[in-house]
Amino acid sequence: MKIEDVRVIVTSPGRNYVTVKIETEDGTYGVGDATLNGRELAVAAYLSEHVAPLLIGRDGRDIEGIWQYLYRGAYWRRGPVTMAAIAGVDMALWDIKGKALGTPVWDLLGGRCRQALRVYTHASSRTVDGAINEVQRALSEGYEAVRVQCLVPGIDEMYGVPRAPGTSEPEGLPFVEQGWSSDAYLRFTPRLFAGVREAVGPEPLLLHDAHHRLTPAEAGWLGHRLEEFRLFWLEDAVLEELQDGYGIVRQHTTTPLAVGEVFNSIYDCERLVRKGWVDYLRASALHAGGISHLRKIAAFAEPYHVRMGCHGAADLSPITMAAAAHFGIAVHNVAIQEYAIHSDDTNTVFPHEWSVQRGYLTPGDAPGLGVDINEELAAGFPYARGYLPVSQLRDGTAWNW
Numbered sequence: 546m547k548i549e550d551v552r553v554i555v556t557s558p559g560r561n562y563v564t565v566k567i568e569t570e571d572g573t574y575g576v577g578d579a580t581l582n583g584r585e586l587a588v589a590a591y592l593s594e595h596v597a598p599l600l601i602g603r604d605g606r607d608i609e610g611i612w613q614y615l616y617r618g619a620y621w622r623r624g625p626v627t628m629a630a631i632a633g634v635d636m637a638l639w640d641i642k643g644k645a646l647g648t649p650v651w652d653l654l655g656g657r658c659r660q661a662l663r664v665y666t667h668a669s670s671r672t673v674d675g676a677i678n679e680v681q682r683a684l685s686e687g688y689e690a691v692r693v694q695c696l697v698p699g700i701d702e703m704y705g706v707p708r709a710p711g712t713s714e715p716e717g718l719p720f721v722e723q724g725w726s727s728d729a730y731l732r733f734t735p736r737l738f739a740g741v742r743e744a745v746g747p748e749p750l751l752l753h754d755a756h757h758r759l760t761p762a763e764a765g766w767l768g769h770r771l772e773e774f775r776l777f778w779l780e781d782a783v784l785e786e787l788q789d790g791y792g793i794v795r796q797h798t799t800t801p802l803a804v805g806e807v808f809n810s811i812y813d814c815e816r817l818v819r820k821g822w823v824d825y826l827r828a829s830a831l832h833a834g835g836i837s838h839l840r841k842i843a844a845f846a847e848p849y850h851v852r853m854g855c856h857g858a859a860d861l862s863p864i865t866m867a868a869a870a871h872f873g874i875a876v877h878n879v880a881i882q883e884y885a886i887h888s889d890d891t892n893t894v895f896p897h898e899w900s901v902q903r904g905y906l907t908p909g910d911a912p913g914l915g916v917d918i919n920e921e922l923a924a925g926f927p928y929a930r931g932y933l934p935v936s937q938l939r940d941g942t943a944w945n946w
């Protein structure tokens with residue numbers, strides 16, 4: 546199955562997505578997601594300028610060989626741009642293999658470990674009462690797991706709390722969130738979870754994303770105070786750059802810790818897993834080099850009782866959600882999947898077989914990944930430059946968003 550054509554499609558049905566479409570000489574094609582939010586064109590250029598020419602004429606069946614060739618052959622290994630580009634190719638090749646063999650990717654990965662994968666949805670509000678309402682709404686829709694984010698009194702804008710319902714982070718010029726205060730956040734967050742737990746009782750699974758804002762000592766303090774509310778996880782408590790920070794957090798709390806949506810390689814996970822410093826890895830098929838590499842991360846984590854809870858924000862396209870669905874029912878140590886709803890336009894540009902019902906994700910039975918890109922519709926949504934917000938302390942010091 547010689548690869549005959551590799552194309553990169555950039556479209557913006559509400560937000561930007563980079564898609565790789567690979568076609569083999571017999572006309573079979575596959576699609577992969579290579580979106581890197583805020584730096585999309587860097588990956589698009591990496592793919593079209595540097596990767597596509599290398600793939601023409603290769604046998605598209607050789608998923609692992611091509612992965613190794615792109616990873617090792619670049620010499621400048623790892624990094625978000627390289628690994629998102631490799632991921633796009635990898636997903637497209639799994640899609641092709643499934644179509645060629647007439648079977649879904651979950652079947653190629655070894656078959657099912659579960660019938661459907663539990664997802665967590667988002668509840669966000671500018672007030673505690675509003676957050677409680679949002680959690681109750683999610684529970685009434687059948688979700689069993691809800692991530693709760695709430696605006697901290699005294700801070701005007703912050704991660705995870707959109708200004709208008711249904712919007713994600715603001716786009717356009719970098720949007721500056723002024724006045725971050727870890728102190729105000731630390732005082733408020735236990736009160737938030739006390740209120741939510743009191744309203745919904747002990748059973749619903751509650752999650753929270755600290756989005757890299759805290760120091761290890763602060764995160765240890767927070768995790769300890771949240772223990773009585775039994776979170777499913779506390780995510781990105783501290784920056785990942787200094788991984789020993791997680792060792793410090795771990796010594797101070799038994800609240801389960803999740804990390805890794807920004808990871809792009811097994812080497813980012815290795816120390817955290819081996820030391821027992823984290824409970825869940827958030828690496829995704831998109832930013833961690835495709836289904837092929839994510840499998841290795843999961844396999845490495847399994848004997849350490851570390852489970853996967855993959856990143857699934859709306860800036861990962863429905864193609865990555867398809868990969869997550871196939872991966873998530875085929876791999877034993879997948880615990881949960883993040884599910885952020887895509888815009889209607891996004892869902893029409895990327896028709897897909899996967900679905901979420903009553904809080905559970907299924908990949909469907911279509912051969913391959915069961916997802917496509919409607920190129921004609923995609924062309925109607927041209928690229929629109931967008932940036933992630935940045936965060937600042939009150940005095941203008943740059944902070945972590």
Ligand code: GCO
Pocket residue numbers: 582754756806856857858859860883933
């Ligand atoms: C999450 C994430 C996202 C990221 C976003 C960046 O847990 O879903 O933190 O909201 O901020 O994907 O592009």
Ligand code: MG
Pocket residue numbers: 754756780781806
């Ligand atoms: Mg996160």
